[in-house]
Amino acid sequence: xxxxxxxxxxxxxxxxxxxxxxxxxxxxxxxxxxxxxxxxxxxxxxxxxxxxxxxxxxxxxxxxxxxxxxxxxxxxxxxxxxxxxxxxxxxxxxxxxxxxxxxxxxxxxxxxxxxxxxxxxxxxxxxxxxxxxxxxxxxxxxxxxxxxxxxxxxxxxxxxxxxxxxxxxxxxxxxxxxxxxxxxxxxxxxxxxxxxxxxxxxxxxxxxxxxxxxxxxxxxxxxxxxxxxxxxxxxxxxxxxxxxxxxxxxxxxxxxxxxxxxxxxxxxxxxxxxxxxxxxxxxxxxxxxxxxxxxxxxxxxxxxxxxxxxxxxxxxxxxxxxxxxxxxx
Amino acid sequence: xxxxxxxxxxxxxxxxxxxxxxxxxxxxxxxxxxxxxxxxxxxxxxxxxxxxxxxxxxxxxxxxxxxxxxxxxxxxxxxxxxxxxxxxxxxxxxxxxxxxxxxxxxxxxxxxxxxxxxxxxxxxxxxxxxxxxxxxxxxxxxxxxxxxxxxxxxxxxxxxxxxxxxxxxxxxxxxxxxxxxxxxxxxxxxxxxxxxxxxxxxxxxxxxxxxxxxxxxxxxxxxxxxxxxxxxxxxxxxxxxxxxxxxxxxxxxxxxxxxxxxxxxxxxxxxxxxxxxxxxxxxxxxxxxxxxxxxxxxxxxxxxxxxxxxxxxxxxxxxxxxxxxx
Amino acid sequence: xxxxxxxxxxxxxxxxxxxxxxxxxxxxxxxxxxxxxxxxxxxxxxxxxxxxxxxxxxxxxxxxxxxxxxxxxxxxxxxxxxxxxxxxxxxxxxxxxxxxxxxxxxxxxxxxxxxxxxxxxxxxxxxxxxxxxxxxxxxxxxxxxxxxxxxxxxxxxxxxxxxxxxxxxxxxxxxxxxxxxxxxxxxxxxxxxxxxxxxxxxxxxxxxxxxxxxxxxxxxxxxxxxxxxxxxxxxxxxxxxxxxxxxxxxxxxxxxxxxxxxxxxxxxxxxxxxxxxxxxxxxxxxxxxxxxxxxxxxxxxxxx
Numbered sequence: 001x002x003x004x005x006x007x008x009x010x011x012x013x014x015x016x017x018x019x020x021x022x023x024x025x026x027x028x029x030x031x032x033x034x035x036x037x038x039x040x041x042x043x044x045x046x047x048x049x050x051x052x053x054x055x056x057x058x059x060x061x062x063x064x065x066x067x068x069x070x071x072x073x074x075x076x077x078x079x080x081x082x083x084x085x086x087x088x089x090x091x092x093x094x095x096x097x098x099x100x101x102x103x104x105x106x107x108x109x110x111x112x113x114x115x116x117x118x119x120x121x122x123x124x125x126x127x128x129x130x131x132x133x134x135x136x137x138x139x140x141x142x143x144x145x146x147x148x149x150x151x152x153x154x155x156x157x158x159x160x161x162x163x164x165x166x167x168x169x170x171x172x173x174x175x176x177x178x179x180x181x182x183x184x185x186x187x188x189x190x191x192x193x194x195x196x197x198x199x200x201x202x203x204x205x206x207x208x209x210x211x212x213x214x215x216x217x218x219x220x221x222x223x224x225x226x227x228x229x230x231x232x233x234x235x236x237x238x239x240x241x242x243x244x245x246x247x248x249x250x251x252x253x254x255x256x257x258x259x260x261x262x263x264x265x266x267x268x269x270x271x272x273x274x275x276x277x278x279x280x281x282x283x284x285x286x287x288x289x290x291x292x293x294x295x296x297x298x299x300x301x302x303x304x305x306x307x308x309x310x311x312x313x314x315x316x317x318x319x320x321x322x323x324x325x326x327x328x329x
Numbered sequence: 330x331x332x333x334x335x336x337x338x339x340x341x342x343x344x345x346x347x348x349x350x351x352x353x354x355x356x357x358x359x360x361x362x363x364x365x366x367x368x369x370x371x372x373x374x375x376x377x378x379x380x381x382x383x384x385x386x387x388x389x390x391x392x393x394x395x396x397x398x399x400x401x402x403x404x405x406x407x408x409x410x411x412x413x414x415x416x417x418x419x420x421x422x423x424x425x426x427x428x429x430x431x432x433x434x435x436x437x438x439x440x441x442x443x444x445x446x447x448x449x450x451x452x453x454x455x456x457x458x459x460x461x462x463x464x465x466x467x468x469x470x471x472x473x474x475x476x477x478x479x480x481x482x483x484x485x486x487x488x489x490x491x492x493x494x495x496x497x498x499x500x501x502x503x504x505x506x507x508x509x510x511x512x513x514x515x516x517x518x519x520x521x522x523x524x525x526x527x528x529x530x531x532x533x534x535x536x537x538x539x540x541x542x543x544x545x546x547x548x549x550x551x552x553x554x555x556x557x558x559x560x561x562x563x564x565x566x567x568x569x570x571x572x573x574x575x576x577x578x579x580x581x582x583x584x585x586x587x588x589x590x591x592x593x594x595x596x597x598x599x600x601x602x603x604x605x606x607x608x609x610x611x612x613x614x615x616x617x618x619x620x621x622x623x624x625x626x627x628x629x630x631x632x633x634x635x636x637x638x639x640x641x642x643x644x645x646x647x648x649x650x651x652x653x654x655x
Numbered sequence: 656x657x658x659x660x661x662x663x664x665x666x667x668x669x670x671x672x673x674x675x676x677x678x679x680x681x682x683x684x685x686x687x688x689x690x691x692x693x694x695x696x697x698x699x700x701x702x703x704x705x706x707x708x709x710x711x712x713x714x715x716x717x718x719x720x721x722x723x724x725x726x727x728x729x730x731x732x733x734x735x736x737x738x739x740x741x742x743x744x745x746x747x748x749x750x751x752x753x754x755x756x757x758x759x760x761x762x763x764x765x766x767x768x769x770x771x772x773x774x775x776x777x778x779x780x781x782x783x784x785x786x787x788x789x790x791x792x793x794x795x796x797x798x799x800x801x802x803x804x805x806x807x808x809x810x811x812x813x814x815x816x817x818x819x820x821x822x823x824x825x826x827x828x829x830x831x832x833x834x835x836x837x838x839x840x841x842x843x844x845x846x847x848x849x850x851x852x853x854x855x856x857x858x859x860x861x862x863x864x865x866x867x868x869x870x871x872x873x874x875x876x877x878x879x880x881x882x883x884x885x886x887x888x889x890x891x892x893x894x895x896x897x898x899x900x901x902x903x904x905x906x907x908x909x910x911x912x913x914x915x916x917x918x919x920x921x922x923x924x925x926x927x928x929x930x931x932x933x934x935x936x937x938x939x940x941x942x943x944x945x946x947x948x949x950x951x952x953x954x955x956x957x958x959x
Contacts, residue, residue, distance in 0.1 A: 057554055083559070091556030098554075103547035107646055108569050117565075118555045153645040169555060344789055355805060469941040471891045473898045474933055477918060485922060492922075588797040595899050610804040610901050618804050629792055 006074060006209050007033040007056065007094075007177055013068035014048075014055050023280045025051050025064065027233045030307070033177065038200065038210040040224030040241065042217060042256065044277050047230040049213045053179040055079070056211075057096050058086040073177075092122045095170035097199075099182040101162035105154035111138070111165055112150045115172055122173035137168040141198050160191035167199055171206070178203060179211045184219070196223055217256055221245055229253045232277055232288040239313025249315040251293050287318070295319060337637050341630040346397075348626040352619035353396045356406070357389075400623060406616035410609070415620045419602060423624075424504045425495055426594070426601030430586045432508075432517055433525035437586070438579060441529045445536025446571075449544065450563060461537075464530040472589060476523040476596035483519060491516045493598040524593040528582045535578055539571045546570075573644050580636030584629045670953045677949040680942040687939050691751050694744035702737035702745055703906065717927050731927040733916070739927060742913055743935045749909035750939070753823050754890040758882055760828030761889075765835025766878060770866050772836065773843025784840070787833045795830040799892055802826040803901055816904040823902050827892050834881050842874040876954045883947035891940050910936040 014026040026048045033039045041049050054060045056071055058081065071079040078089060090096075098104045106114060115134035119125065125133065131150075138146035141164040154162055163183060170178055180199060184192035200223055203210050212224055220227050221241060228238040229250065237250040248254040275292040284290055290300040299318045307314040308321060387395070399406075405415035448457040467475075484492035496512030498505045507513030543549060544567055552566045591603035598604065602621060609617035671677055690697065700707040717731040717739075730739040772783040790798060803826040810818055846852055846869065855865050896902035897911030905912060910932050917929030 059550065059553055087556050087558065089556070090554055096551070096554040098547055098551055100547060104551045106548040106552065106566050106570065108573070108644065109566070110645075117557065117561065121555070121557055121561075155646045166551070169551070173556065344792065347789060351801075355808075466941065469887070469944045470937065471895055471898075471940065473895060474914070474937065477914070477921070477929065477933070481921060481926075584792075585794045588794045591800065592796070592895060592899065606800070607899050607901065610800060610807065613804070613808045615808060618801070622801065625793075625797070633792075 004034045005032045006035045006037075007211075008072040009052070009056065009069070010072070011069035012052070012055060012066065012071065012079075014051055014060060014064060015067040016064045020281065024067075025233050025280060026055065028069070028306070029230070029233075029235050030069075031228050031235065031238055033209050033211055034225075035176070036204075036207045036209055037226065038203070038212055038224045040220035040227040041211060041213045041230060042215060042220055042227060043230035043236075044215065046232075046277060046280075048233040049215075049230055050181050051233075052230070053096065053181050053211065053213055057090055057094050057179060058083075059090075059096075091118060091170075091173040091175065093173075093175055094177045094179065095173060095175040097163075097166055097170045097178060097180040097183045100186040101159055101166050102186065104166050105162060105169075107154055110151050110153055111157075115150070115165075115169060118169055118172040134168075134172070137172060138165070140171075140202060141165070141168045142194075143168075159187050160195060163187060163191075163195050164198060167195070167202070171202060171208070174206070175208060177209045177211065179213070181213045182215070183212075184216075185214070192219075217245075229256065232283055233280065234288060235307050235314075235316060236289070237313060237315045237317075238307065239311075239315075243312055249310060249313060249320060250289075250317045251295050251319075252289050287316075334637070337634060341634060345626055345630055348622060349397055349400070350393065352622045353393050355615050355619045355622075356396065357392065405620040405623075408609075408614055408617050410612050410614045410617075415616050418605065418617070419620060419624065420503055421505075422600060422602045422605050424506060425599060426587065426590050426603055428506060428508060429517060429520055429524060429593070429599060429601060430583070430590055432521040433528070433586055433590075434583050436521055437525035437528040437532055437582070440525075441532025441579075442536050442572075442575070444529075445533040446540055446563070446568065448533070449537045449540035452541065460533075464533060467526060467530045472523060472527060472592045473596050475526055476519070476593060479519045479523055480596070490519050492519070495600060520593050520597045520599055523596065524586060524590055527589070528586055531582060532575065532579055536571060536575055539574055540567060543567045543570045569643070573640070576639050576643065577636055580632055580639070584632045587628055588625060667953055671949075674949055674953075676945055677953075680945040680949070683938055683942040684946060687747060687935070687942075688751060690744050691747040694741070694748055698738065698741040698744055700738055700741055702742045703908075730931045731925075733925075733928045734920070739931050742908070743910070743932050746908050746910045746913045746932060747935060747939070749820070749903050749907055750890055750893055750911070750936070753820060753827065753893045753903070753909065754886055756824045757827035757831065757889045757893070758885045760824060761831040761885060762835055762878065762882055764828065765832035766839050766871070766874070768832065769836035769839025769874075770843055770870065773840035774847060774862065774866055774870065780840075783836065787836055790830075791833055795888065796892060796895060798830040799826040799896060800899075800901065802829050803896065807901075816906060819902070819904050820907060823893060823896060826896070827889050830892070831885050831888060834885065835878060838877045838881060839874045842877065843870050846870045846873050880947065880951045880954055883943065883950050887940050887943040887947055890936075890943065894936055894940075910939075 009032070010030050012026055012029045013024065016023040016025060029048070029052060031039070041052065043049050051060070051064075055066055056078075058078070060066065066079050069079070070077055073089065073093060078086065081089070105111075112131065112134060115137065116127065116130045119130040119133055120127070123130070123133075135146045135150055138150060143149060143161060143164055149157075154165070157165065167183075178199070183199065184195050187195060196219060199210065199212075202208070212220070214220060224241050226239060227241050227244050229236040229244075229252065231252050237244065237248070237253045239249075244253060245257060248257045278284060278288060278291070284301075285304075286302050287293070287296075287300040287305050290296045293300065297318070303318070305316045305318050305321070307316040310320045403416050405419065407413065408415050408418060411418060444460055448460055451457045480492045483490045491512070494516060495507045496514070496516035497510040498507045498513060499509045507517060548570075549562060549567055552562050557566070588603075590599075590601060591606055593599065594601045594603035595607055602624065605617060606621040608614070609621065671681075695701065715726070715728050715732040715736075717729060719731075720727045728738050728740065730743070732738055733742065768783050772780045803822055806818075806822040806825060807815060810822070843866075852865060852869055855869055860868075893902060893909060894911030894914065897909045898915045900915060903909040903912050905916070908916070913932035914929060914936065917932060920926075920928045
């Protein structure tokens, strides 16, 4: 959209053929990530957050496939690239950090093996230099005595340390975008903040953009520049974090905001949205959120809202369409 | 790690002692050794003298101990049928079986791992499906029928390969090898395939399912997400992890190869210890039966130990602490 | 027991109708068993009654009239003039009899030991399971061969042919009890901890009654699966032993014995003497195997 856009996802559709027909996991998602920006992506499990990440990096598990839309990295279209061409982008221009550091590292290879191989895949450096760089990276992500520990195996590190190693691996090819898929969910609460800090600091230093996938609005509030809210495979709302948190437009976002736990709030404040997200097999006609929406009206049952511009944001809700939408929540 | 190995060695010793007990009981209680050694014409004095010589008048535990001592010194008794020391017969026959087993194992492992990896990587390809279907039938085929089928096609109809025997052999010290002559090499092809086919299918199916499991794992996904080349993802990251469980099963399969050689050796009249064992059963040649049993057990136990050690070598999680990882 | 009957009634029957492979396999097994059982009524000769044989009929090719007698045999004849079709059906009787008997023997032994091992626990459990472990170290065929050899050594030479079939059943049965014992033991350990077993204990039911009435029925599913797979293994084991010449004697030949005999004629061109018994054995073993696989999947979807 703007010149500063690094990644542009346009009308992305991802489908899974199953025995009971075709499931649409992502349905017409569009958003941009600017250079150096941290975009938070939130939603319940199954909303399509991870699927969006997998689609961008071209690793959707078969039989799933991109059935429509485009993904642009700078001025290059990447959703239709061959496996071979996509491999040059993975790790080199777009990297990914997965949820569970305990299973993300190959248990049979040392940290050095895995780092050096990754560095040498993407950068033209000697083995010696690759090792130097690897130690530097481990230093950067905050592994004490990196030069000594680099020859250890993954099982010799704690969960938090392993996730630091994973981040080092993701940054090894000097990517322009890091997709972090729930990078702290599997970790102890005590180290979650540290990991987010490391990720945020390193990416800011390098000017790397981050797509931070999480279901934790608290993390988004502290880390992201903008936030995209997904619901049932569709974009519900997207906009600057400050605006969204202060004044959520979409009733679903509004419910999510209520679920940011703060010290002052009581337990029962967490349960904001009654019901559960529909399964992909039985998404209702009209707005997918209509069965749970506190502000539902007739149109929501019939017509499906697409995200429409609203100030600094885009929101997929009929409340903000034309005159009657001006009545803000 | 050391404690674990010591424990495994002790377990092996216990297994060997029990098998030894079975073998000894065979000697002692099945087919009276006196009858077998003296034949019909004998006197009471002969019997008593022989009982004393064989130590049969001593208490059972003493006899068992003497038996074990004898075996550990290579004294396996005398074959009833051939009238020669069993140890001599075994030494003569063992190279044939070991060569056959080694070639079969090589065949089973190389082809099994290759096909297993191939069918896992090309999971839905037609060739993979064909291989998998064929392997299902292969598992149901009794070994001796495979042997007969191969003989019929390659020896009777095509006449390319010999249908029985070892071909010409070359003597190297006490070891006779068929692997150095053209006719020896030709002769080992059909028996080796017959013997290895079943294990090959097992290894292939195991490698395939393990590989599919590993390819779904997070670390392979992460390796892909880092843009590592396909070759490295499959053959460096995935294959090494696949091999950890495969090694155990494969190792145990190698033990069975030596035992299954009995069947193959009968089909191809291969002059190894398996054929010797079958003949000893037919003629109730107890010392040969018991010795074969001991020999096989020692091989099994040694193979199991080697498998355990290999496990340590390949999986770093084990050498650090027994508790971690697995 | 009720739960098993219900399963057989509805779910299993439904899955069976949905699986063409299982239906074909079951059909083949049924035909072969039927042929073996009714052999005397659907063959024209008893191939092992010398009075009914005509040596002139020897080596008749399939579907070709014999050059001396003009008689024709659908699958040909062997050197003695025996109808190969009849020898297969009579041979299958022996194979199936040994197979079923061995599996039943292994099942009774394994289930009993498994129940006792799991229920009593302690030292009894340790001893039984150690024996099982050691036996599992060795391939079943080796164990069977050994037991056969021992039994043969104990029987007097003149009675060996007579008891060969029973020795065969004993040897194969003893080589296959371990699987039953392991599964039943595992199930017993699970059931033992459940409340209804504790309750039965509290009201003073005897151990035997609890084992038989409460625990045993819960193990029937897996036992049935193992029994089917064991049947295929037992049939192949019997054929293998007989082929090796240490199983069914030539006076009572099983399929394995027939294949052993037929192998002698492979080089002289009388392929049918070997070929048809081999096909029969293959069809039998493969079908039972497929049925076992299907049953395992149908009764335990988790294993897939």
